[in-house]
Amino acid sequence: METDFDIxxxxxxxxxxxxxxxxFRHYATASLKRRMKLAQQExxxxxxxxxxxxxxxxxxxxxxxxxxxxxxxSEMFRDPEFFLALREKVVPFLxxxxxxxxxxxxxxxxEEVYSMAILLREEGLLDRTLIYATDINxxxxxxxxxxxxPLGRMAQFSKAYHQAGGRASLADYYTVGYGSALxxxxxxxxxxxxxxxxxxxxAFAEVExxxxxxxxxxxxxxxxxxxxxxxxxxxxxxxxxxxxxxxTLSYSKYSPDFADFVADRRxxxxx
Amino acid sequence: MNGxxxxxxxxxGGSAGASEVLSRLLADLPDDFAAPIAVVIHLARRQxxxxxxxxxxxxxxxxxxxxxxxxxxxxxxxxxxxxxxxxIERGPAFALSTDEPVYFSLPSIDVLFESAADVxxxxxxxxxxxxxxxxxxxxxxxxxxxxxxxLVQAPEEAAFRAMPEAGLAMCxxxxxxxxxxxxxxxxxxxxxxxxxxxxxxx
Numbered sequence: 001m002e003t004d005f006d007i008x009x010x011x012x013x014x015x016x017x018x019x020x021x022x023x024f025r026h027y028a029t030a031s032l033k034r035r036m037k038l039a040q041q042e043x044x045x046x047x048x049x050x051x052x053x054x055x056x057x058x059x060x061x062x063x064x065x066x067x068x069x070x071x072x073x074s075e076m077f078r079d080p081e082f083f084l085a086l087r088e089k090v091v092p093f094l095x096x097x098x099x100x101x102x103x104x105x106x107x108x109x110x111e112e113v114y115s116m117a118i119l120l121r122e123e124g125l126l127d128r129t130l131i132y133a134t135d136i137n138x139x140x141x142x143x144x145x146x147x148x149x150p151l152g153r154m155a156q157f158s159k160a161y162h163q164a165g166g167r168a169s170l171a172d173y174y175t176v177g178y179g180s181a182l183x184x185x186x187x188x189x190x191x192x193x194x195x196x197x198x199x200x201x202x203a204f205a206e207v208e209x210x211x212x213x214x215x216x217x218x219x220x221x222x223x224x225x226x227x228x229x230x231x232x233x234x235x236x237x238x239x240x241x242x243x244x245x246x247x248t249l250s251y252s253k254y255s256p257d258f259a260d261f262v263a264d265r266r267x268x269x270x271x
Numbered sequence: 272m273n274g275x276x277x278x279x280x281x282x283x284g285g286s287a288g289a290s291e292v293l294s295r296l297l298a299d300l301p302d303d304f305a306a307p308i309a310v311v312i313h314l315a316r317r318q319x320x321x322x323x324x325x326x327x328x329x330x331x332x333x334x335x336x337x338x339x340x341x342x343x344x345x346x347x348x349x350x351x352x353x354x355x356x357x358x359i360e361r362g363p364a365f366a367l368s369t370d371e372p373v374y375f376s377l378p379s380i381d382v383l384f385e386s387a388a389d390v391x392x393x394x395x396x397x398x399x400x401x402x403x404x405x406x407x408x409x410x411x412x413x414x415x416x417x418x419x420x421x422l423v424q425a426p427e428e429a430a431f432r433a434m435p436e437a438g439l440a441m442c443x444x445x446x447x448x449x450x451x452x453x454x455x456x457x458x459x460x461x462x463x464x465x466x467x468x469x470x471x472x473x
Contacts, residue, residue: 030358030386031368069425072369078354160317217339217355217367224340246352248338 008048011035015052020062021138023199024069026223034068039068041076063139070137072214074111075156076170077243080163082213085120085265087165090240091123094208100129103234105227106131106215110144111157114173115164116211117187122167126190132194133203145193147183149174152191154181191219198227203234210235213266214244225252232257235270242267277343279306279394279462284380284410286402288430290322290449293400297330297348299454302348304332304394305465306341307318309359309387311378312401323350335354336364344466349375351371351378358386374406384410393418394462398453399445400424402434421445422453 009032017023023150024032036048045051054061078082094100102120107113115134119127135141149157158170174181178248186191195205210231216224231241232254241258243266249255258268283293289312297308316322320336326348327334334348337357342364343349353355355367356378366386373379384397384407397414399407401424415421423439425430427449438445448456457463 006320028358028366028368030360030366030389031356031370033389034368034370034382034385071370074369156317182429186407214367214369217369221340244339244367246336246355246439248340250338 001017005033005037005048008052009033009102012036012048012052012055015056015224016062016065020059021057022066022069023197026199026220027069028201030219030221035068037229039065042068053237061122061258066137070108070135071140072218074108074214075153076115077157077160077164077166078111078213080160080165080212082242082245082265082267083115083164085267086242087119087123089262090124090209090267093238093240094125096121099130100125100209101132101205102209102211103128103132103134103205103207104132105196105210105212106242107135108137108140110147111149112211112213113144113191114147114183114187115161117166117191118161118163118166118170118173121187123180126187129190132196132207133193134231135190136195136197136199139194141193141195145188145191147185148180148189149183151176151179151181167195186234198230199223203230205234206236207234208236208239209242211242213242214247217244221251225254228254232270237270240267240268241270248268276308277345278341278395280359280363280387280391281306281308281396281398281457281463282309283310283398283400283416284312284384284385285400285407285408285424286376286431287317287402288399288401288432289422290325292424292467294326294329294382295450296398296454296457297334299458300331301458301464302331302366304457304463305345306463307345308332309343309351309357309365309383311357311380311383312439313376314353315353315405316377318353320350320353324351324458326341328455337420339366340366345428351383352389352436353378356382359390360386361390363390373459374404376404380407381410385413386414388417388419391417391419395419396457396460396463398422398424399435399438401429401430402429405437408437409444411438412442415442415444423447424453
């Protein structure tokens with residue numbers, strides 16, 4: 001039986017799309033509902049209808065709602081085996097290209113971006129690389145660009161960095177101040193942070209590597225396919241796609257565009 | 272048993288002291304057990320889980336970690352992967368998320384139970400086992416509120432009683448049962464066993 005919440009949710013998403021252009025109508029339902037229940041509670045709205053009325057008239061509330069709907073908490077070198085496989089299996093191919101473009105869609109707070117920049121720096125590739133770090137949440141992009149992370153997270157990140165085959169010490173890449181770790185500016189000199197939506201925007205560059213891990217899990221099947229279609233059309237022949245450890249192309253109509261490259265680490269190759 | 276429609280499901284949650292009990296429950300299932308079983312057991316977040324293999328040794332049903340968007344198959348045990356929440360969507364199919372931990376838990380039992388209650392309503396059996404925190408209590412209540420059957424391991428025989436006790440406190444309709452009674456209930460519930468020719472309505 002549909003609850004009032006179930007009836008109100010698509011109406012709210014419709015309103016958000018019509019008014020602000022953000023399209024959450026094809027986000028995966030179960031986690032979207034959890035996030036919206038949390039938002040409703042914390043934004044003190046008696047119902048989603050009340051939230052809808054306020055969101056339409058208060059752009060600032062839309063801004064806050066976006067925080068609930070988009071930001072994923074990530075980790076640097078999350079799933080270190082993935083980065084180790086990139087280093088050992090993919091980097092030798094990346095070296096064969098005279099210049100590199102890497103796309104990290106849904107980069108949120110930037111943990112994946114800095115992990116990638118450090119890996120490419122250690123492999124001597126960062127100087128000839130351009131990284132596109134994109135997200136729909138501009139505030140998250142600003143935070144990512146600032147390169148500031150809570151110092152308390154560094155012990156975990158550092159452990160993962162070493163498991164991922166890191167060659168130095170993670171602390172070599174940041175300075176400490178006011179309880180924060182500020183990552184080296186030179187890591188982001190080759191990063192272009194920009195606003196891009198996998199839901200509504202199109203492909204914008206030809207790239208050699210895309211890593212999009214644990215972003216597609218928030219999309220329904222149809223939207224996943226749209227995103228994977230964008231990846232397929234953005235990757236050069238022989239380019240690489242890295243997904244999250246529990247994500248698969250198996251259910252996508254674009255799966256014939258890709259071959260398994262490191263199957264157990266979800267690294268695919270455009271063919 | 273692939274090809275049979277999925278008419279009901281079982282969800283199991285637990286923490287410290289739960290995996291032995293679960294292993295025992297799985298070992299006792301009958302040959303014609305047909306419902307999918309989705310499991311969240313709290314484990315170390317950042318290392319591969321040995322649980323599917325451990326459970327698989329005593330279970331007649333295949334045990335594995337599901338992929339995102341994987342459809343639920345009958346007579347299969349699905350264990351939430353470490354460092355992800357496991358949810359059930361209409362289909363029914365699995366979905367994963369990396370949202371904030373709930374009661375420091377990722378995966379969280381509440382997240383699985385609440386999403387399963389949403390999809391399966393009265394055709395869900397939820398079992399909350401031994402554990403040392405209160406994750407799962409809200410989820411159990413959601414299952415019960417949606418008409419599903421809410422069960423907890425009897426606190427007096429649980430290795431850690433905080434979790435089943437929190438479940439009973441939050442969800443007064445939940446029934447507390449010993450492991451033997453839980454095993455018997457899973458063996459004997461007709462809707463959890465193979466019945467050809469029924470159509471699922473989701």
